[in-house]
Amino acid sequence: MDKIDYTDPQCPFCVDEYKDEPTIHAIDVRNAINKIDEFLAKNDYAGAERTLNFWIGEAKLGGDKRGLLSLKNEQMGMLRKLEDRGNEAMAAANEALDLVKKIGFEETVTAATTYVNAATVYKTYEQPGRAMELFEMALPIYERELSDGDIKLGSLYNNMGLALTDLDRFDEAKAAYEKALKVMEKAEYGKREQAITYLNIADMLFARDGMREAELDILECIDKAKNLLEDPELPHDGYHAFVLEKCAPSFAFYGFDGISRYFAQKADEIYSKQ
Numbered sequence: 554m555d556k557i558d559y560t561d562p563q564c565p566f567c568v569d570e571y572k573d574e575p576t577i578h579a580i581d582v583r584n585a586i587n588k589i590d591e592f593l594a595k596n597d598y599a600g601a602e603r604t605l606n607f608w609i610g611e612a613k614l615g616g617d618k619r620g621l622l623s624l625k626n627e628q629m630g631m632l633r634k635l636e637d638r639g640n641e642a643m644a645a646a647n648e649a650l651d652l653v654k655k656i657g658f659e660e661t662v663t664a665a666t667t668y669v670n671a672a673t674v675y676k677t678y679e680q681p682g683r684a685m686e687l688f689e690m691a692l693p694i695y696e697r698e699l700s701d702g703d704i705k706l707g708s709l710y711n712n713m714g715l716a717l718t719d720l721d722r723f724d725e726a727k728a729a730y731e732k733a734l735k736v737m738e739k740a741e742y743g744k745r746e747q748a749i750t751y752l753n754i755a756d757m758l759f760a761r762d763g764m765r766e767a768e769l770d771i772l773e774c775i776d777k778a779k780n781l782l783e784d785p786e787l788p789h790d791g792y793h794a795f796v797l798e799k800c801a802p803s804f805a806f807y808g809f810d811g812i813s814r815y816f817a818q819k820a821d822e823i824y825s826k827q
Contacts, residue, residue: 702739
């Protein structure tokens with residue numbers, strides 16, 4: 554199960570670290586992202602993409618490299634979730650990486666977030682080796698600058714586990730997932746992210762050992778994920794719907810069709826109320 558897109562785009566407003574660059578007209582990044590998020594909360598990707606493309610055009614017209622980078626981080630996540638948009642997603646990732654160098658802040662948290670988002674694009678389109686290179690560029694920055702309960706750090710460990718599993722580096726993947734779980738224990742509403750990690754661990758066990766050998770451990774992961782997603786303290790917002798929608802197929806894959814349908818239905822209900 555690829556859950557690489559469950560937390561990004563991350564940190565779209567972290568632009569205070571940028572070096573001074575001449576800008577003709579800076580866009581209102583926060584307003585742009587808020588408008589895009591309104592569409593995403595309703596599962597309206599067409600509306601979100603139209604809004605995103607408008608603001609990308611405005612940023613380019615105004616020479617706003619800082620705003621453009623924020624929007625490119627948003628675009629990477631959006632295109633990766635749409636079918637048959639791989640070339641565009643890769644182009645957005647490469648443009649974002651180029652902007653990091655042009656603006657000149659390669660060692661900042663914002664740059665690390667861009668590395669993570671670009672890496673998830675490469676992972677999606679079957680380039681886990683390149684993804685790991687970018688994850689490893691982000692890792693020391695996140696570990697140095699973020700708290701041990703920051704969801705971005707936990708997400709990085711989780712995404713590294715996915716890429717490492719694809720590379721058959723199973724022991725390293727397991728270690729990354731264990732780190733992700735520890736971080737998410739301290740994160741606000743981190744139980745959703747823990748659930749995703751347990752489903753990813755199940756997939757790692759399946760890839761490494763097969764269902765016959767790993768069945769008991771896999772079922773334990775599935776049960777933990779289900780219980781975490783049903784925690785009554787979790788807010789039933791658009792993000793929760795997104796997580797449920799993305800997790801549902803994993804339950805079906807392991808034979809829990811009823812749970813899968815239940816979570817998919819709950820996601821639809823939440824979306825309809827947004």
